[in-house]
Amino acid sequence: MSLIKTISLPSIGDGRGELVAIEGLKTIPFEIARVYYLMQLNEHARGFHAHKKLKQVVICLHGSCRFVLDDGVKREQIILDNPNTALFIENMTWREMYDFKNECVILVLADTYYDEADYIRDYDDFLRLSRQRIQELANEID
Numbered sequence: 668m669s670l671i672k673t674i675s676l677p678s679i680g681d682g683r684g685e686l687v688a689i690e691g692l693k694t695i696p697f698e699i700a701r702v703y704y705l706m707q708l709n710e711h712a713r714g715f716h717a718h719k720k721l722k723q724v725v726i727c728l729h730g731s732c733r734f735v736l737d738d739g740v741k742r743e744q745i746i747l748d749n750p751n752t753a754l755f756i757e758n759m760t761w762r763e764m765y766d767f768k769n770e771c772v773i774l775v776l777a778d779t780y781y782d783e784a785d786y787i788r789d790y791d792d793f794l795r796l797s798r799q800r801i802q803e804l805a806n807e808i809d
């Protein structure tokens with residue numbers, strides 16, 4: 668199964684411009700607890716962490732950027748350059764963000780409040796925890 672899960676966000680356009688509406692538990696698969704945005708991005712890559720529980724939806728509102736997602740087994744990437752396409756990032760997914768272009772602005776919707784304890788910031792810790800999780804899931808199936 669691909670790590671790249673996108674959600675289509677259709678515009679409502681009527682000649683005056685475009686409007687996109689996002690509703691928690693309807694458009695996106697969780698209730699929205701937190702919204703933040705990234706702007707004035709530069710050549711520095713960002714991310715390099717996973718979340719133990721947090722789920723997020725990411726929308727590139729302007730410009731473009733490249734997201735790399737990694738579940739501890741495979742790595743996949745997507746270029747976000749369209750505000751009508753959201754990227755859903757599950758928990759226990761390592762993410763890296765690169766190549767911010769054309770005054771990229773990234774909107775993030777999250778299902779919980781900010782909690783530094785939910786972050787996994789070390790890639791080796793992430794690999795260890797994700798393998799442990801896969802083993803636990805396999806044990807539940809047996």
Ligand code: TYD
Binds near residue numbers: 701705716781
């Ligand atoms: P971080 O999530 O590490 O940024 P990125 O993944 O984009 O590189 O967050 C950067 C800093 O901002 C870090 O010190 C934590 C802080 N922060 C908050 O205080 N609240 C938030 O909701 C978020 C997302 C980050």
